[in-house]
Amino acid sequence: MSRSAIFVGLSMFLFVFASAVSVKAAEKRELKADLEMHHPKGWQFTMPKGDPSKGRAVFDKFSCYSCHEVREEKFPAPGGEAVGPELSQMGPLHPLEYFTESTINPSAVASKKYRGADGKSKMPSFNEDMTVQELIDLSTYLASLRPTGVPKFVTGEGKVIALVSGSHQVVVEHGEIKGFMDAMTMGYPVDAKLIKGLKPGDMIRFTIDTEKRAITKIVKLKN
Numbered sequence: 001m002s003r004s005a006i007f008v009g010l011s012m013f014l015f016v017f018a019s020a021v022s023v024k025a026a027e028k029r030e031l032k033a034d035l036e037m038h039h040p041k042g043w044q045f046t047m048p049k050g051d052p053s054k055g056r057a058v059f060d061k062f063s064c065y066s067c068h069e070v071r072e073e074k075f076p077a078p079g080g081e082a083v084g085p086e087l088s089q090m091g092p093l094h095p096l097e098y099f100t101e102s103t104i105n106p107s108a109v110a111s112k113k114y115r116g117a118d119g120k121s122k123m124p125s126f127n128e129d130m131t132v133q134e135l136i137d138l139s140t141y142l143a144s145l146r147p148t149g150v151p152k153f154v155t156g157e158g159k160v161i162a163l164v165s166g167s168h169q170v171v172v173e174h175g176e177i178k179g180f181m182d183a184m185t186m187g188y189p190v191d192a193k194l195i196k197g198l199k200p201g202d203m204i205r206f207t208i209d210t211e212k213r214a215i216t217k218i219v220k221l222k223n
């Protein structure tokens with residue numbers, strides 16, 4: 001074999017080898033893009049926005065008012081064994097998807113007082129009867145609810161359940177805050193300064209900025 005033949009042979013080998021390597025790299029890249037598309041990082045379910053006025057009609061159609069008051073609305077008053085929370089202050093508190101979940105999987109988030117002996121939420125299921133479009137509109141209606149005539153600041157009292165200073169949150173189990181919120185356990189954004197020195201179990205009096213939904217003042221009470 002002449003030298004040039006060896007050279008050509010070697011170059012061809014290198015070429016084929018290099019192509020194989022770059023095909024592999026391209027395949028890997030493609031696979032990664034594919035994976036990212038099918039398992040996007042931080043993926044979350046998103047509900048499309050519907051029509052709140054149609055959603056109000058859905059609320060009426062399924063007699064949701066038989067268990068939920070919506071202040072400012074003229075639905076018949078709720079009554080019975082399994083009455084749930086008043087809903088007019090809900091809108092700013094949660095993303096749209098929360099209302100979807102509350103409707104199709106009520107037991108996912110339900111405090112103990114609202115659970116039956118079987119541990120499940122006392123709220124009945126509507127999944128067999130509600131169309132997906134009704135669910136979309138209904139969720140949008142619930143997310144649109146805003147309390148009216150609520151003062152800029154309200155004061156409540158309760159027990160500190162947890163402090164999440166990284167995300168600046170204090171979780172408080174509080175009594176009813178008249179005209180604003182039922183008794184519940186809830187996390188509120190708060191300035192890290194305000195929760196310094198507090199610990200779970202402490203009793204506090206706190207002021208909520210009702211527009212920002214944040215606690216703006218905390219006074220520690222004697223336990």
Ligand code: HEC
Binds near residue numbers: 103
């Ligand atoms: C028989 C009573 C009853 C009916 C009817 C009912 N609910 Fe409920 N609902 C409850 C109870 C009890 C809870 C509290 C426990 C829970 O979160 O599942 C609740 C919770 C909720 C919550 C979550 C509230 C929160 O504070 O997180 C939403 C939203 C809600 N219901 C919407 C609806 C809608 C919309 C309908 C009509 C399609 C409806 N409910 C019908 C009893 C009812």
